[in-house]
Amino acid sequence: MELKRFLEKLSLDTPTPGGGSASALAGALSASLVSMVAGLSSKKDKSKKKGMEGIRKKGLTIQKRLFQAIEEDSKSFDAVLKAFRLPRNSGKERRRRVKEIQKAYQRATLIPQLVCQRSLQLLEYSQTLILTGNPNAVGDAGVAAFLAEAACAGGLLNIKINVAAITEKNFSKKMNILVRTWARKRNRLMGAIHKKLIGTY
Numbered sequence: 001m002e003l004k005r006f007l008e009k010l011s012l013d014t015p016t017p018g019g020g021s022a023s024a025l026a027g028a029l030s031a032s033l034v035s036m037v038a039g040l041s042s043k044k045d046k047s048k049k050k051g052m053e054g055i056r057k058k059g060l061t062i063q064k065r066l067f068q069a070i071e072e073d074s075k076s077f078d079a080v081l082k083a084f085r086l087p088r089n090s091g092k093e094r095r096r097r098v099k100e101i102q103k104a105y106q107r108a109t110l111i112p113q114l115v116c117q118r119s120l121q122l123l124e125y126s127q128t129l130i131l132t133g134n135p136n137a138v139g140d141a142g143v144a145a146f147l148a149e150a151a152c153a154g155g156l157l158n159i160k161i162n163v164a165a166i167t168e169k170n171f172s173k174k175m176n177i178l179v180r181t182w183a184r185k186r187n188r189l190m191g192a193i194h195k196k197l198i199g200t201y
Contacts, residue, residue, distance in 0.1 A: 010022060015077060015078075020154065021069075022154065026151040028070070035059035037141045037144065038129060045134075048132065079107065083101040109158075113159065115151055123193070126145035129141040
């Protein structure tokens with residue numbers, strides 16, 4: 001989807017695309033900046049060429065995956081809405097409807113999980129670029145970190161929202177543990193990044 005068209009659809013009074021897709025886009029933008037800064041750093045310091053080229057390629061891979069996730073997140077929530085529209089005229093239909101709703105909510109956590117995982121990778125790459133990358137591009141690396149943080153926060157929020165509707169306790173427990181683990185890692189990385197960047201603004 002073209003960016004302009006996506007922004008137009010995002011602004012409409014419809015459920016999708018929504019915050020989950022926007023989070024994936026933030027992550028994709030972060031990945032693009034990570035790749036850019038790594039490329040500039042590779043040219044600036046030949047001794048770091050191999051490591052920076054590795055980050056650049058990984059950033060591009062993440063960018064492509066998160067770009068796909070923009071539409072995938074919308075489709076997963078559309079599946080939730082579709083499950084809610086199932087008939088409920090009989091006991092059998094009501095039981096099927098509840099089962100499908102629960103399955104759809106569980107599947108709706110998959111893309112936010114992906115966004116969180118990839119965003120945390122991007123935060124690690126951003127930190128490396130801020131510390132050892134091209135100093136002339138430290139602002140770009142910082143923006144990459146802030147976008148990755150926003151993507152991760154959006155992913156965490158969407159997991160929590162979907163989990164709140166899920167009745168299977170084991171699944172909910174697993175997801176809540178993941179959310180806490182990822183939130184701690186996000187906070188640790190951003191604390192270090194903010195400390196390094198504090199003199200720039």
